[in-house]
Amino acid sequence: MEATIAEQAWARAFGAAMETIVGCFARREARATAAELTAGLLLELDTRNCWTLAQALGHAGPHRLQHLLSRARFDHDAARRALARLILGELAGQDAMLVVDETGDAKSSTDCVGAGHQYSGALGGVGLCQVAVHLAVVTPAARVVIDRALYLPADWAADDERRELTGVPDEIGFATKPQQAVAMVSGALDAGAQARWFAGDEVYSGRQLRRDIRALGLGYTVGVAATHQVTDGTGRRWEACKILNKVRPRQWMRRATGHGTKGTREYDWAWLDIRPDDTPEGHGDGTSVLVARRHRYTGEVSYFRCWTPGDIALGTLVEVICRRWRIEETFQLAKGFTGLDQGQVTCWNSWMRWSLFSLIAQAVLALTLAATTNTAPAGPGRLVPLTCPELVRLLRVLVLPPPARDRDHALHWTTWRRRHQAISRACHQQRHLLQDQL
Incomplete structure (x- = not known):
């Protein structure tokens, strides 16, 4: 029964996604190819690029897919906005938060748009890569990426020759990752996102970004470094790791943060009131706290700066902080099942369109999984809930066409x-x- 529900939910979600972007194409041939590409990204393939997908889909060559990505008359920006509205409409009424994070893709040449020697957590350090900032909407039942922005390093954005060769639009200039994040959050709110929280890691903990997020009416939880400066109630400046000495041993609280293969994950948590330094003009101070999370075995401590307009409980902050990590799971699924980092594209239009179709495939999977989880009857106690990888395996048998072999x-x-x-x-x-x- 669960498989039948998943099959029906996939048909509804995939049909709705394709119907949402239908007006962004000038020709029906391009629309048909887009639907093929989106479904093809979920096929069981070792790698996903125009060559492997075209072969799996039964094409005589990669030319149709390459044309769609590079030259077809297709407003990919309008398609992305339409997809975001569809997702936000499907998730309306749920307890949603906006999460921003970045991911990098290794490259072999700086000829690829935005490629340069820069830091990427996915690479574990500095390397030649592309870096993109992604915005996801996360609810208790779903996590879906609704926007992305390719980061152009300052030297790359100022190189007119490379910009012309890769087709970067004239209106696209250098923007920091926090600036890109604020722009995407503002766009999501304009599109109808009903969120109360914003979350990010240390990259997105700057004062200006926090001030902008507050001006947009959101509370936030952002990771900060141990050396991050905060101000206590007396006006004295402290590093986060040093002000933590004020916490007495009995003030740490142990709370569960999720369930893994080895059982419940638990950490010790503590918080301290601090003065806000990011209050926009005309806004109240609200509640500003520094939250610390300590590993129960290793003693490793992580720090989070949090703000909310009203009173808040530690348990609520812990839930928001832990929900941010779900975007990491989204990146893993996107790279493993929808080819987010496998496109082998070099130009602006090609990157934007490949990433868009990967996001559409992710969104359809997420909406299908949410519908299946919400409507399927409870199974025997020995079964864990249906996961996205298991859903993909089911769809490959039930609805997706087998690769041409x-x-x-x-x-x-x-x-x-x-x-x-x-x-x-x-x-x-x-x-x-x-x-x-x-």
């Missing part, structure tokens, strides 16, 4: 790839020869 088709693609690679090799060799002669 007949003999003639496979031989055609083997010949096509080898011929294309031979031409590419010859062109590279000729280019190097010409460069040597200069």
Whole structure:
């Protein structure tokens, strides 16, 4: 019964998503290709790019997909806004919060739009990569990314030659990640997001961002470094790690933060009142606190700066802080099941459109899972709730077309790839020869 409900929920969610963006295309051929690409991203493939997807979908070559991503008349910005309105409408009435985080994709050349030597948590340090800031709406039942912005490093944004080669629009200039985050949050609220909280990590803990978030009417919980400066009630400045010494041993509270494969995850929590330093003009001070989370075994401490317009309980702040981590799970699912970091695209339009179709596939999965969880009858106690990976496995059997793997088709693609690679090799060799002669 649960599988039947999932199949019906997928049909409704996928149909609604495609219907939402139908007016953003100039031609029906592009609309049909977009639907194929979105469903194809969920097929069982080792890698996902125009070549592998075109072969799996039964195309004779990657040209239709490449045309859709780069040259087709398609307003991808309008499609993203329409998708966001659909998602927010589906999640209306739920206890939602807005979460922002970034993820990086390793690249081999700075020719890719926005690629440069920069820090990425996904890479574990500094490397040649693209970095994108994502905004997700998180509820107790669902987590869906509704917007994204490609970060252009300052030197990259100022390089007119690279901008022209990759098709970066003239109106797109350098913006810091916090500025991109505020712009996306403002856009989500304008689109109808019913959220009371904003959450982010240390990158999004700057004073100006916190002031902007408060001006938008949201409370916030943001991670801060141990050296982050706060002001106590007497006006004295402290580092977060030093003011924590004011907390007595019995003031730490142990609270569950979730359930993992090894059982319930529990941490010790404490908080201290601090003075706000980000009050917008004409706004009240509200409640500003520093929250500390301590690992019960290692003793490692993390710090979070929080603000809310009224009184708040520690348990509520703990719930909001812990819900932020669900965006990390969303990134893992997007990279593992919808090819978020596998597009092998180099230009602005191609990146925007590939990431959009990946977000559409994620959104359809999330809405399908939420509908299945809310309507399916409870199973035996030995079954855990349906997860997104399990849902994808079901959909691959029930509704998604199997990848094309007949003999003639496979031989055609083997010949096509080898011929294309031979031409590419010859062109590279000729280019190097010409460069040597200069």
